[in-house]
Amino acid sequence: MKDLDYLKRLFKAYYKEKPSEIPIITDFEHREFGFIPWDTKILMNRHMSFINKDSLVKFLINNGPRHVYSSGALYLKPENQEMKSKEYYGCDFIIDIDVDHFYTPCKDDHDIWYCKECGNNGRGMPEKCPKCGKSKFKTLNWICKACLNLAKNEIIKLIYDFLLPDFGISIKDIKITFSGHRGYHLKIENEKLRTLSSDERREIVDYITGENLSFENFGLQRIGENIFGFSRETLGWSQKILRKIEEILRKPNPEIEIILSNKKRFNFSGKKIENFLNFKEDFLITIKNSHRNNWTLFGFNLNDWNKFLVPIVKEIGIEIDTPVTIDIHRLIRYPGSLHGQTGFKVQELLPDEIEVFNPLDELNEKLDPIVFESDKFITQKLEIIESNIPATEMKGETHGPYSQGEIIEVPHHIAVFLLCKGVAKTI
DSSP states (O other), rough: OOOHHHHHHHHHHHHHHOOGOOOOOOOOGGGGEEEEOOTTTOEEEEEOSSSSSSHHHHHHHOOOSEEEEEEEEEESSTTSSSSSGSOEEEEEEEEEEEEESSSTTHHHHHHHEEEEEOOOEESSSOSSTTTOOOOEEEEEEEOHHHHHHHHHHHHHHHIIIIIHHOOOOOOEEEEEOSSSEEEEEEEEOOHHHOOOOHHHHHHHHHHHTTTTTTTTTOOOOTTTTTEEETTTTTTTTTHHHHHHHHHTTOOOOOHHHHHHHTTTTOOHHHHHHHHHHHHHHHHHHHHOOOTTTOOOTTTTOHHHHHHHHHHHHHHHHHOOOOHHHHHHTEEEEEEBBBOOOTTTTEEEEEETTTOOOOSSSSSOGGOOTTTOOOOOOOOEEEEEEEEEOOEEEETTEEEEEETTEEEEEEEEEEEEEEEEEESSEEE
16 A cells, blocks of 8 residues: 555645646536545545636645546536436537557557466457457556557547548537547537437447448449449548548559458458459549449459458548447546556647657657656666566656566656556565
């Protein structure tokens, strides 16, 4: 418990010294707040509200919670204990993009799993244990620049490929935060979207993820001996798919062959790939011409075209945490607060700041989420208490990997990170 007490004191000191880092969000007094303390016996204290920012900051200074949340929903009486008595009157449209929820290649290097059934372990993100076939795991999820970049790119795609062109969302209504760990939150403060039900929000989720798309509705069909595909005149997903197909077709043939034979994507046989490459130039002309959509290709039937289109949709669609968006009573991390698994700040970002934002080595001091970096080179001694700890690259330096029992001496911000992760203890 002494390390948890130490972290709690650190968090309290941050809120006392940096109250200006805590912004006041819109409709502040109508939000429900929730807090997870350092006491592991308490899951969450919620159903709280504050009349102003000063009262919130005072609470943070006095309690130094491990995690701080507020509601996307708006209530007339947010402090009431029962949801029905809070008098709900709307909810911001919230999207959570977190690499915890989708595969990234770097997880094969830094995410560690332990099977709770048989004790087997490995790296990556398996659906089930390769030894016993069960799917109950203890996991150690790490962060790196590569996975954070993937999450960031999903946010950029979401804004500029979907929200602005397809939904006409104003860029002024979009609020973005780095979560402080492995992802980003996007919130749309729009009066019309606030009125949407959970089912209506799910329909938007299906659209931006590409779930349940009907290629037949876009024009894919067999008529006699011919197969007809999409028309450029059809807006939205049809045009997105055609642009991605054109991008593939403009690659050199050897590269296309590698793409189409990839077992995790298209998984086509050699003969079908040969037929596709022979059709390549004609296909390019066809999809660029709005009046031509004959996709008849020797050896390709409707099932083959569907097999070709599904991975394209997967690549175009946005990887989001669906339950967060459709749950109108969900709490999300409060901007400016600290994340108890890393010690990082939940950092607000403008849409034009996100592209160059690098949370593990941010050059802009105002946007830097690593708040416990010491002005002087102060180090701390720790003992590693987990079996295997992946390497951590932060502030241009790499620390680790480490093994259980190792005594290490690391900069303050690395020590806070490892203590928050629960993989080390002070000595």
